[in-house]
Amino acid sequence: MSTDVFLSYSSKDRDKVRQIVAALEDANLSVWWDREIGAGVMFERKIEEALDNAKCVVVVWSRDSVESDWVRAEAHEGLSRGVLAPLIIDDAKPPLAFRQTHHVKLNEGVDALVGEVRRIVAENEKEPDLSARVHYVTTPDNVRLAYVRQGAGPSVVRSLGWSTSCALELSGENALTNALIRDFDFISYDGRGGGMSARGDFKWSIEERLCDLETVIDAADLKEKFVLFGISEGSRAAILYADKYPERVSHLVLDSPSLPFINPGKDDYASMAWLVDFVRDHWGTENPLASRMICSIWSQSATPGEQRTFMRRQRESMSAEAASRYIYLTGTQNLDPGLSNRIWSAVAALKIPTLVFHTIDDPLAAYDLSKKLAETAPNAELVTSTLPDHGCVLSASFSRLQAKEVRRFVLGR
Numbered sequence: 001m002s003t004d005v006f007l008s009y010s011s012k013d014r015d016k017v018r019q020i021v022a023a024l025e026d027a028n029l030s031v032w033w034d035r036e037i038g039a040g041v042m043f044e045r046k047i048e049e050a051l052d053n054a055k056c057v058v059v060v061w062s063r064d065s066v067e068s069d070w071v072r073a074e075a076h077e078g079l080s081r082g083v084l085a086p087l088i089i090d091d092a093k094p095p096l097a098f099r100q101t102h103h104v105k106l107n108e109g110v111d112a113l114v115g116e117v118r119r120i121v122a123e124n125e126k127e128p129d130l131s132a133r134v135h136y137v138t139t140p141d142n143v144r145l146a147y148v149r150q151g152a153g154p155s156v157v158r159s160l161g162w163s164t165s166c167a168l169e170l171s172g173e174n175a176l177t178n179a180l181i182r183d184f185d186f187i188s189y190d191g192r193g194g195g196m197s198a199r200g201d202f203k204w205s206i207e208e209r210l211c212d213l214e215t216v217i218d219a220a221d222l223k224e225k226f227v228l229f230g231i232s233e234g235s236r237a238a239i240l241y242a243d244k245y246p247e248r249v250s251h252l253v254l255d256s257p258s259l260p261f262i263n264p265g266k267d268d269y270a271s272m273a274w275l276v277d278f279v280r281d282h283w284g285t286e287n288p289l290a291s292r293m294i295c296s297i298w299s300q301s302a303t304p305g306e307q308r309t310f311m312r313r314q315r316e317s318m319s320a321e322a323a324s325r326y327i328y329l330t331g332t333q334n335l336d337p338g339l340s341n342r343i344w345s346a347v348a349a350l351k352i353p354t355l356v357f358h359t360i361d362d363p364l365a366a367y368d369l370s371k372k373l374a375e376t377a378p379n380a381e382l383v384t385s386t387l388p389d390h391g392c393v394l395s396a397s398f399s400r401l402q403a404k405e406v407r408r409f410v411l412g413r
Contacts, residue, residue: 004121006054007033008074010065016089016106017060023110024058029117048304051077055124056117061088061103066095077305080396082178083124085116097397100404134166134196137219139211146196147189147216151181154250154410155226158188159213159241160234162204162326165195165316173309175396179403183411184227189216193326194318204329206339209237217241217248225250227410232365232391233258233330236343243346251410252354255402256362256391259369260333260340272331280324284314297363299394301387306394347376354380355409357391357402364390 005024009017017033024031032050051057057078065071072095078084079098086098089106093099104113135147146166169177169188180186190197191212193204202208213234217226228249230238235257242249275297282294294314295307302310318326333339354377358370367384374382383405385398392399407413 002053002055003032003050004029004055005031005117006051006057006074006078007031007060008057008065008071008078009033009060010062010068010071012064013060013062013089016062020058020060020087020110020113023114024117027114027118029114029121047074051305052308054083056083056085056120057081058085058087058113058117059098061086061092061094061098062090063092066092073303076303076396080175080303080306080309082172082175083120085113085120087113100400133170135219137215139192139215141208141211143192143200143202143212144198145189145192145212145215147187147219149185149187149220150177151184151186153184155185155187155220155222155224156180156229156253156406157213157217157220157222157226158186158229158231158234159209159238160188160191160231162191162194162233162323162330163313163317164188164190165313166190167196168309168313168316173312175399176392176402179399180406183407187216187220190317193322195316199318199322204326206236206240206333209234210240213237213241222248227251227253227406229253229255229406230257231255235259236333236339239343239346239350242352243349246352249352252350252352253357253406253409254354254370254373255357256359256365257356257370257373258330258334258365259373260336260343272328272335276324276328276331279327280320283320283323284311295394299387299389300363301389301397302394303396306396310394344376347373348378350377351379353409355405356380356382357385357398357405358382359385359387359389359391359398361386361388362390363388 021031021033051074059075075084075098084101086101086103087106088103104116133148136144138144148166148169172178177186192208193199193202225248228238228242235254242252282290285291291311295302295310356370356374358367360367371382374380387395387398389395389398392402
């Protein structure tokens with residue numbers, strides 16, 4: 001059953017929280033705050049169910065709650081969904097991951113919190129109009145692609161050809177998209193073989209990836225230079241596009257670029273083979289244990305909510321067989337000396353301002369190659385993180401860092 005508000009707090013603050021609950025209920029907002037859990041009920045499952053069904057998550061920060069792992073986990077869930085309304089009730093300092101979020105202070109009055117909650121609830125109740133915002137275009141080799149355009153401002157085109165879903169882009173479940181559309185005209189697409197684009201038996205060659213990217217950009221009919229944002233394997237097509245059309249791209253942003261190895265070894269071949277088999281067996285699984293295992297390959301810091309979103313994206317984007325085949329074909333490209341020479345030659349020739357994101361302990365893409373890219377490209381800078389994740393694929397925290405850095409890099413603020 002859906003509720004308006006899930007309230008996260010320390011039990012030591014119950015008396016103050018009771019007054020907050022009363023104010024929210026007086027404003028005709030339904031509130032779940034765990035008083036109703038009785039003996040014999042599976043506590044964790046009940047909380048997860050209530051959290052999933054809430055339109056807004058209010059976290060009450062206090063000297064006690066900032067020390068609670070439960071409160072932090074619940075707040076992360078609200079933040080990753082873009083429905084968090086934080087309230088500070090004493091002189092507590094919120095955890096680092098939440099300090100960029102606007103906070104209401106209790107001494108400002110409960111009305112300020114009620115107004116913020118009403119805004120979030122109203123946004124959450126809007127049904128996305130997919131037909132109005134999903135656009136279709138056909139490539140020169142007759143493949144139908146879906147793309148979406150959201151936000152306003154300088155244009156940003158995302159290059160990422162797999163594990164995407166235009167439907168989920170519009171549902172508000174992508175933390176990076178949610179952050180960027182506040183300041184940019186953000187264009188994203190489902191590459192051939194996935195999401196809402198045409199399914200089929202593709203080779204997913206670099207030429208096909210570049211063709212998809214060029215087709216979407218041409219269809220968007222951009223009149224000004226734009227920011228090209230390559231994510232993971234999409235970075236290869238982004239680099240080649242920027243090299244081919246430097247007059248069209250104002251800035252190049254690369255997140256956790258999956259780049260061709262310069263001298264691949266036996267371990268690189270073995271790692272790719274293992275990943276292909278694992279994805280074939282577990283991609284999009286409904287099994288909770290297998291789900292956590294496959295999510296851990298991409299991110300070891302993901303919250304339960306971020307893991308569930310990633311599993312939904314897997315099921316929406318492509319079948320397990322197609323995903324494993326895609327990883328095999330694109331992974332083989334990373335071992336191709338010809339493509340390696342082509343990519344690294346383009347990197348050396350880049351004149352466009354380039355921003356590279358990479359987590360030092362990325363489990364899938366080599367950090368050392370991003371470091372080399374930032375050293376090789378004449379006008380590049382590298383932003384790092386210690387999260388054990390493959391970039392923004394799952395992590396809302398890394399997505400917020402990226403959005404902040406992109407605003408600085410492109411807009412100067």
